[in-house]
């Protein structure tokens with residue numbers, strides 16, 4: 001099985017979860033893991049909230065794989081920002097291709113939990129519109145993002161239909 005994990009992480013929580021998921025998937029096959037990096041990060045909390053809430057995109061550094069067609073499983077990881085996906089993930093979702101008939105899993109990390117559902121739905125809609133047929137999801141509270149037992153139990157649930 002070939003898996004593609006694509007994620008954005010500003011302060012490292014989503015990266016911890018991405019690495020746990022990569023470890024699990026490496027036991028089943030090949031894993032490509034890529035972190036989205038904006039050419040310019042928005043540094044202020046309010047700026048980040050405003051950009052996410054209004055659906056902004058960010059210009060990403062090169063070297064990102066957008067073609068999902070060589071993979072069996074596609075994972076998209078994102079922190080919840082102001083009830084929404086981050087600009088880097090929006091940009092990635094604009095460019096993703098080859099999703100037709102693919103299985104996908106969305107993983108988000110969050111603080112208070114406000115807006116988790118809305119953020120996941122935003123990502124799910126784009127994946128569905130691009131032909132992904134089976135979309136699982138997991139949401140990990142920020143204090144649990146490096147808890148491998150917890151994350152793997154959520155991941156199992158996300159993978160079962």
Ligand SMILES: Cc1cc2nc3c(=O)[nH]c(=O)nc-3n(C[C@H](O)[C@H](O)[C@H](O)COP(=O)(O)O)c2cc1C
Nearest residue numbers: 009010011012013014048079080082083111112113
């Ligand atoms: C700009 C900003 C906005 C946030 N908005 C929300 C939110 O709406 N709901 C929530 O539950 N957590 C929110 N959080 C908390 C993050 O989702 C949480 O800390 C996440 O794990 C950060 O991931 P990262 O370390 O990979 O960047 C926000 C954090 C930031 C920095």
